Amino acid sequence: MAEILRAAPATAWRALDEHHTLYLELPAGRVVIELAPAMAPRTVANSEALVRLRYFDGLSILRVQDNFVAQWGDPDETRKVPAEMLKLPPEFTVPLGGTVITSLPDRDGYAPQVGFVNGFPAASDPASGRAWLAHCYGAVGVGRATEPDSGNGAELYAVIGNAPRQLDRNVTVVGRVRQGIELLSSLPRGGAEMGFYAKPAERTPITSVRLADELPVAARTHLEVLRTDTPTFTALVEARRNRRDEWYQAPAGYIDLCSVPVPVRALHD
Amino acid sequence: MAEILRAAPATAWRALDEHHTLYLELPAGRVVIELAPAMAPRTVANSEALVRLRYFDGLSILRVQDNFVAQWGDPDETRKVPAEMLKLPPEFTVPLGGTVITSLPDRDGYAPQVGFVNGFPAASDPASGRAWLAHCYGAVGVGRATEPDSGNGAELYAVIGNAPRQLDRNVTVVGRVRQGIELLSSLPRGGAEMGFYAKPAERTPITSVRLADELPVAARTHLEVLRTDTPTFTALVEARRNRRDEWYQAPAGYIDLCSVPVPVRALHD
Numbered sequence: 001m002a003e004i005l006r007a008a009p010a011t012a013w014r015a016l017d018e019h020h021t022l023y024l025e026l027p028a029g030r031v032v033i034e035l036a037p038a039m040a041p042r043t044v045a046n047s048e049a050l051v052r053l054r055y056f057d058g059l060s061i062l063r064v065q066d067n068f069v070a071q072w073g074d075p076d077e078t079r080k081v082p083a084e085m086l087k088l089p090p091e092f093t094v095p096l097g098g099t100v101i102t103s104l105p106d107r108d109g110y111a112p113q114v115g116f117v118n119g120f121p122a123a124s125d126p127a128s129g130r131a132w133l134a135h136c137y138g139a140v141g142v143g144r145a146t147e148p149d150s151g152n153g154a155e156l157y158a159v160i161g162n163a164p165r166q167l168d169r170n171v172t173v174v175g176r177v178r179q180g181i182e183l184l185s186s187l188p189r190g191g192a193e194m195g196f197y198a199k200p201a202e203r204t205p206i207t208s209v210r211l212a213d214e215l216p217v218a219a220r221t222h223l224e225v226l227r228t229d230t231p232t233f234t235a236l237v238e239a240r241r242n243r244r245d246e247w248y249q250a251p252a253g254y255i256d257l258c259s260v261p262v263p264v265r266a267l268h269d
Numbered sequence: 270m271a272e273i274l275r276a277a278p279a280t281a282w283r284a285l286d287e288h289h290t291l292y293l294e295l296p297a298g299r300v301v302i303e304l305a306p307a308m309a310p311r312t313v314a315n316s317e318a319l320v321r322l323r324y325f326d327g328l329s330i331l332r333v334q335d336n337f338v339a340q341w342g343d344p345d346e347t348r349k350v351p352a353e354m355l356k357l358p359p360e361f362t363v364p365l366g367g368t369v370i371t372s373l374p375d376r377d378g379y380a381p382q383v384g385f386v387n388g389f390p391a392a393s394d395p396a397s398g399r400a401w402l403a404h405c406y407g408a409v410g411v412g413r414a415t416e417p418d419s420g421n422g423a424e425l426y427a428v429i430g431n432a433p434r435q436l437d438r439n440v441t442v443v444g445r446v447r448q449g450i451e452l453l454s455s456l457p458r459g460g461a462e463m464g465f466y467a468k469p470a471e472r473t474p475i476t477s478v479r480l481a482d483e484l485p486v487a488a489r490t491h492l493e494v495l496r497t498d499t500p501t502f503t504a505l506v507e508a509r510r511n512r513r514d515e516w517y518q519a520p521a522g523y524i525d526l527c528s529v530p531v532p533v534r535a536l537h538d
Binding site for chain 1: 451
């Protein structure tokens with residue numbers, strides 16, 4: 001993989017979209033989340049509006065369930081979500097028509113087609129004409145209650161365990177952690193039901209959440225992500241399907257969607 | 270799932286095999302690992318012999334790589350592995366003949382057949398006549414160098430991320446964490462290459478490793494695991510393939526091997 005990346009032209013990389021990238025600032029550091037407005041336009045807009053209202057500042061990571069998710073929001077309901085933002089039509093899927101998915105060569109039991117949309121793992125069903133982002137490690141989704149329209153982007157989670165693909169098409173996925181997932185995945189697990197913390201003092205405070213474009217350029221984290229619609233990425237997928245490293249005795253000849261790495265690097269590395 | 274487990278007869282559960290269960294004692298608590306001697310007889314025997322020699326006591330967790338593994342052993346090579354234990358023929362797979370796998374209804378890209386052997390996720394290939402344990406979350410495997418026979422059970426790892434199924438048939442898997450995986454998965458990630466800790470002081474010390482049967486009965490952790498060859502387990506798999514919880518809008522109609530939960534409970538719960 002290192003070999004393939006070294007040989008990649010500069011055009012195989014793209015910068016993160018700084019208008020749609022969140023910095024979740026925790027005491028231990030920054031988690032960089034790239035949003036995917038094309039795959040959940042209203043929900044992403046809602047979350048971004050809440051960020052610009054400083055809704056998340058001072059809230060906390062309230063739930064860390066092992067092999068599942070780390071979730072943040074307003075456990076004590078101290079903040080008001082503006083009335084017009086309270087309920088949103090769910091965006092569990094979007095029309096396949098406008099979505100260009102670079103397909104993987106392998107089949108997946110959770111969807112007829114799987115691949116990548118602009119660097120985000122995704123799936124689609126030509127029969128229903130729908131596409132959706134997949135719950136891979138680092139996926140960021142929108143917590144909701146039982147009602148499908150109850151997720152408004154004020155409570156978010158990141159996947160920190162084995163890909164919970166059963167959530168696909170049941171939750172609006174808004175993006176993916178591009179850097180700093182380990183600041184969430186290494187947090188102490190919550191001891192109450194579903195990984196919620198039993199005591200408020202156990203929660204991890206959120207210093208702030210900002211959009212990248214709100215910060216001075218020098219304060220931003222400048223990252224590039226490998227374009228997933230390039231020959232470089234195709235070569236990388238094949239190198240992972242059949243590992244040629246000397247260590248491997250039995251290459252798998254297959255790769256599942258969530259095992260495909262999407263390389264990220266500091267800009268001008 | 271809770272409903273199905275409540276309705277399960279006592280015979281749907283079995284106690285862990287206390288002759289083949291390890292207690293990895295860390296400052297934060299106990300990790301309970303059940304070994305699978307049927308699937309890696311020599312390597313399990315080697316690891317157990319090392320435990321009885323107190324080989325692991327005072328060693329450390331030396332590598333925690335995010336979304337991959339937590340690994341323990343002897344980073345400074347202060348301990349001697351007895352010469353006759355140094356090299357082992359690899360047990361990446363075993364003959365399918367003697368292995369009873371309860372198959373899952375769904376196909377898997379990594380193997381022609383997948384299912385469970387005595388509570389352990391496993392795969393098999395009738396064409397080659399081999400079976401092997403699968404790298405699901407919590408799987409415990411044997412670290413090795415490039416030479417296939419270089420894994421002797423003195424360095425072990427547990428999977429703490431998305432199932433790295435590409436390791437299947439490339440590593441000897443000896444068992445699975447049945448309780449306490451969060452004590453490994455929430456450890457700080459190592460900052461050096463491959464998640465190794467850059468400084469010895471960052472490592473987590475291992476208080477001791479014991480076989481359950483070495484401890485007085487009162488000091489053991491008495492767990493039962495759901496038998497995976499029972500109607501209860503079949504019902505549980507189906508309930509997970511098609512989630513009936515009110516929350517789910519779109520049941521997946523599918524489950525991958527590593528997303529199937531294998532319930533564990535305290536004895537006489």
